[in-house]
Amino acid sequence: METTLLSLAHGFAIAFQLHNLWYAFLGCLVGTLVGVLPGIGPLSGISILLPVTFGLDATQAVIMLAGIYYGSQYGGSTTSILMRIPGEASSVMTCIDGNAMAKKGRAGAALCIAAVGSWAAGTFGVIALTVVAPPLATIALKFGPPEYTALLVLGLIFLAYMSSSSLVRTLLMACIGLMLGMIGIDNMTGHFRYSFDLIELGDGIGIVPVAVGLFGLGEILSTPSHKVTGEVIAPKFRELWPSRKEWKEAFWPIGRGTLLGFIIGIIPGSAHIISSFLSYALERRLSRHPEEFGKGAVAGVAGPESANNAASTGAFVPMLALGIPTGPIPAVLMGALMVHGVSPGPQLVTEHADIFWGFVASMYVGNLMLLALNLPLVSLFVTVLRIPYAYLYPLIIMFCIIGVYEVNHSIVDVWIMLIMGVLGYGLRKFSFDPAPLVLGLVIAPIFEQSLRQSLIMSNGNYFIFFNRPISAGLLAVCIVLLCLSAATFILKRKDWRDSLAEAEAGDS
Amino acid sequence: MTLRADHVAGAAFVVFGVAIIALSGNLPVGHLSMPGSGFLPMIVAVLTIVFGFALILRASSESGPFAELDWTDGKHALMVTAITAAATLLYEHLGFIVTMLLMMMAVLTGIERRNPLRAGIYCIAIVGVTYLAFVYGLKTPLPEFSF
Numbered sequence: 001m002e003t004t005l006l007s008l009a010h011g012f013a014i015a016f017q018l019h020n021l022w023y024a025f026l027g028c029l030v031g032t033l034v035g036v037l038p039g040i041g042p043l044s045g046i047s048i049l050l051p052v053t054f055g056l057d058a059t060q061a062v063i064m065l066a067g068i069y070y071g072s073q074y075g076g077s078t079t080s081i082l083m084r085i086p087g088e089a090s091s092v093m094t095c096i097d098g099n100a101m102a103k104k105g106r107a108g109a110a111l112c113i114a115a116v117g118s119w120a121a122g123t124f125g126v127i128a129l130t131v132v133a134p135p136l137a138t139i140a141l142k143f144g145p146p147e148y149t150a151l152l153v154l155g156l157i158f159l160a161y162m163s164s165s166s167l168v169r170t171l172l173m174a175c176i177g178l179m180l181g182m183i184g185i186d187n188m189t190g191h192f193r194y195s196f197d198l199i200e201l202g203d204g205i206g207i208v209p210v211a212v213g214l215f216g217l218g219e220i221l222s223t224p225s226h227k228v229t230g231e232v233i234a235p236k237f238r239e240l241w242p243s244r245k246e247w248k249e250a251f252w253p254i255g256r257g258t259l260l261g262f263i264i265g266i267i268p269g270s271a272h273i274i275s276s277f278l279s280y281a282l283e284r285r286l287s288r289h290p291e292e293f294g295k296g297a298v299a300g301v302a303g304p305e306s307a308n309n310a311a312s313t314g315a316f317v318p319m320l321a322l323g324i325p326t327g328p329i330p331a332v333l334m335g336a337l338m339v340h341g342v343s344p345g346p347q348l349v350t351e352h353a354d355i356f357w358g359f360v361a362s363m364y365v366g367n368l369m370l371l372a373l374n375l376p377l378v379s380l381f382v383t384v385l386r387i388p389y390a391y392l393y394p395l396i397i398m399f400c401i402i403g404v405y406e407v408n409h410s411i412v413d414v415w416i417m418l419i420m421g422v423l424g425y426g427l428r429k430f431s432f433d434p435a436p437l438v439l440g441l442v443i444a445p446i447f448e449q450s451l452r453q454s455l456i457m458s459n460g461n462y463f464i465f466f467n468r469p470i471s472a473g474l475l476a477v478c479i480v481l482l483c484l485s486a487a488t489f490i491l492k493r494k495d496w497r498d499s500l501a502e503a504e505a506g507d508s
Numbered sequence: 509m510t511l512r513a514d515h516v517a518g519a520a521f522v523v524f525g526v527a528i529i530a531l532s533g534n535l536p537v538g539h540l541s542m543p544g545s546g547f548l549p550m551i552v553a554v555l556t557i558v559f560g561f562a563l564i565l566r567a568s569s570e571s572g573p574f575a576e577l578d579w580t581d582g583k584h585a586l587m588v589t590a591i592t593a594a595a596t597l598l599y600e601h602l603g604f605i606v607t608m609l610l611m612m613m614a615v616l617t618g619i620e621r622r623n624p625l626r627a628g629i630y631c632i633a634i635v636g637v638t639y640l641a642f643v644y645g646l647k648t649p650l651p652e653f654s655f
Contacts, residue, residue, distance in 0.1 A: 055647050166570065168562045172521055175556045179528060179549065186545035191535060193545060194528075217592070221585040225620060390622065394615040395634055397592055398608050401599065402638070406648060414596045418589065425585050429577055430517045452543045460540030 008130055011357030014059065015365050020358065023060045024366045027067020028373055034068060035075020035091075036381045037392065042072035043438075044216030046332050047208045048399045050339070051406030058340035059355045063362040065336050066316075069329055070122055070363070073309050074370045077114040078381050081107060081301070082233050091308070093280040097293060097300030099233075104296050106246075108239035108378075113250045113298060114305040115374040121258040121306035122367040125313025128262050129320075130360055133349070136321035140346040143322075145453035146464050150471035150478075152447045155324060156440070157478045158267055160485075165433045167485050173432055177440020178447070180205050187445070188452060200412040207335040209404045210441055211328060213417035214434040216400045218424020220393050228389035240375055242298075250302035253283050257306030264307075265314020267326065279307035313363065319344055320356060323446075328438035335442065339407075511574045514567035521560030528553035587619050604650035608635045 014020060034045030046068050053061035076091035081098035094114065101110040143151070160170040183194045184204030195201035242250070260282065261275040283303040284293045293300050318324045323345025325331035334344050342352055349356050404417045427434050458464035465471045528549060538544030563570075595611040602610075609631050616627035642648045 051648060052646055168559050168566065172556065172559045172563065175552050175559065176524075178552045179556070182549050182552070189536075189545045191545040193535060193549065194531060221588055222581055224581050224584040227581075390616070390620040391630060394612040394631075397588070397595075397615070398612065398634070398638065401592075401595065401608075402604075402642070402650070405599065405651070411596065411600050414599065418592055418596060421592070422585075422589060429579075430513050431571070432517070448548045451548065455540055455543055460542075462540075 004130060004134060007134075007353065007357045008361060010353070011359075011361030012364075014354055014358035015063070015361035020060060020063055020362060021365065023056065023064040024067050024362045025369055027064035028071040028074075028366050028369045031068035031071020032075035032078075032370065032373060032377075032381070033384060035072035036078050036384055041215055041219070042069055043211055043329050043332060044219070044400070045072055046329065046336075047211040048216060048396075048403035050208055050332070050336055051403055053336065054339070054406070058337060058342045058352070059358045061340055062333070062337060062355060062359050063366075065333055066359060066363060067366050067369075069333065070309065070312050070366065071370060073312050074115065074118050074374055075381070076308075077118070077301075077305050078111065078374070078378070079385065081110045081114065082235075082382065083385060091276070093276045093304040094301055096280075097295075097297045100294065100296035101298070101301065102233045102235070105239075106242075106296065107233050108235035109242035109246050109298075110301050111235060111378060112240050112242050112375060113246065113302050115371055117250065117254040117257065117302045117306035118309040119367050119371040120254050121261055121310035122313055122370070123364065124258045125262050125265070125310045126360060126363040126367065129313055129317055129363075133317050133321040133356075133360075136317065137346040137349045140322045143346075143470070144468075145450040145457065146468050146471040147474070148450040149447065149454050150465055150474035151322070151324060152443050152450070154474045154478050155326065155443065156436075157481050159327075159436055159439060161481045165431065169432055170436045173427075173434060173436040174440040177437040177442075178444045179440075180210065180437070181441040181444020182448065187449065198412060200408075200410050204445075205416060205441065206407060206413060207332055207438065207442055208407050209413040209417040210420050211332055211438050212400050212404050213420025214424035214427075214437065215328075216396065217417060217421030218428065218434070220396060221421055221425040222428050223389075223393070225388070225390040225393070235378060240378070246298050249298040253279070253299040253303035254306045256282060256286075257303040258310045261307035261310030262314040265311035265326075266317050275307040275311040276304035279303040320348055320359075321346065323348070325439060325442055328435045328442075331439055331442035510568075512567040512571045513574050513577055514563050514571035516574050517571075518560045518563035518565075518567065521563065522557050525553045525555075525557035525560060528556070584619065588615065591615055591618070600651050601654060603653035605635055605639055606653060607651075608638075 015024070030049065031042070031045065034042060046065055049068060050065070053064055056064065077094050077098065080091040080094040081102050084095050084099040098110045098114065101107065156171070156174050159174065160167045181204065183201055185191070185195075185202050186193055192202065257275075257279040260279050264275040264278065280293075280300060280303060283297075283299040284290050287293065287297065287299060289297070312329075315326050315330050318326050319330040319334060323334070323343065325334050337344050337355075342348070342355060400417060401414055404413050405411065407413060424434050454464055455462075465475055532546045532549050532553070535546030535549065536544035537546040537550055591611055591614045594614075595607050598607045598610070612631040612635065613624075613627060616622045616631065617624050639650060642650050
């Protein structure tokens, strides 16, 4: 513990350097704007802005990109409360009671509770990350190829189990992602795979064109401007402070949402979406006045907002300690670190202590900055929300093209983005969630290498995965999850996905 | 029998899986003790086909009729795709400033039917500020005119 505190103090020394504070601030501000704007979520925001960090060192880059990530979680609540449009997917639950509070003249209070809840959850998440990640990284150093293979299989199964679409749909998307991840030169044999004589595809398909295409351009293609309403409820600055009764009603939901969100955040899947939904369901169940939910219940804002921010921080634990992304956003952040020559994983804590601890410490600072930013600047965000979408989306397309092109200065990447945009549009039409595709793409090289190394180690004996206790344990969890999923399907039981669909239908 | 959305999606995935197997002809699969470069692609392609069939089998309980899919945004999507494709084609030749001005103007006046004068001022301001921010602020070079 003493070592952790000393390392954290070193991290603060790095985070408090003026230029690092500046990049944390910039990340938080841009992230909040990304979260506020409909049609541009955290994933496309981070992907588009990735080239901006090329001139920075790895610590500054990851501080800024992480600021964009958790800033967008904060910003998403503003659009939900003031416009009843979720700025990004995890803010769907906040729309229900947040907007109802706004209609009752309590928009300012709803925004303040969302911001304070997000700050408390984010800060708790970073404290837990500080305590959990280093020991987890020490354990992960004992992992060999079979353990990594089993862990990645578990990640995919967990994602499928927890994803908001069905198991088959999620696994199909993961398969397509894995296939895309295998394009290019095979690292072990040097064979060119599916590159169709294009030299640019030799290094494989990058995560940025795929993520920007699927989530940025895909969203624009399926959102004509006449479908975006511009009605904003603008709160006055003096109305921002909640009443004593509202604080009292928010206190425990913030605590419960924080704990629930962090635990779910560590698990692979669309953690921040699931956590906000589960927190809402939990608060409604525990409330003495469940009939108030949907009509402006304070707990309906405080719980989900805290949960999705805690989940965002929780998602950093497996990414930093194990080098395994639990969702598409940590996957892009991992890609960003790799661009800067740093491989996330167990060695990060020891070999790149400056980056790890600087990043962790900057998150404490970033959360405070967001609290300070969100409330005073609410009128600025309202002004941004009033920009007609028709003027906004050509600007987003421009940033998509710049963002993708600048990574490798390759026009082939821009074509890939365009193809992925059309694919993303088609997938939305057929109700597929493209997030597992991005995850599949990122883990494909690690998965293939560890699987093949395991088989070579065991001379082709599959039992290597069951003979080693850690991999056997991880695979046992996979089997349990598959059985649970099969039971839900066979017994036609309602699971959280059906309840979420009902909540969204009720909301609309 | 009603043709459902998942029938079409499932069939597309089956075709995709078969195409991958066909394209993998020259990749050695190897054997279990020494898997080749075609080993995992083969497994994933087979899984894609299996899941594709599963989607088709469950189509009646999980998806609506294909004919009822809402394509009202199709025209918007097609036009934005065409304009973005044209911008991609011209980007390295006309450079950032000209391409982006043309692209944004095409979207604002062609798709959104906005006032050309207002749209023009907006485009020049946005493209100009972005160019200055990237080239001078962030020291990130953008493509220049090079015909």
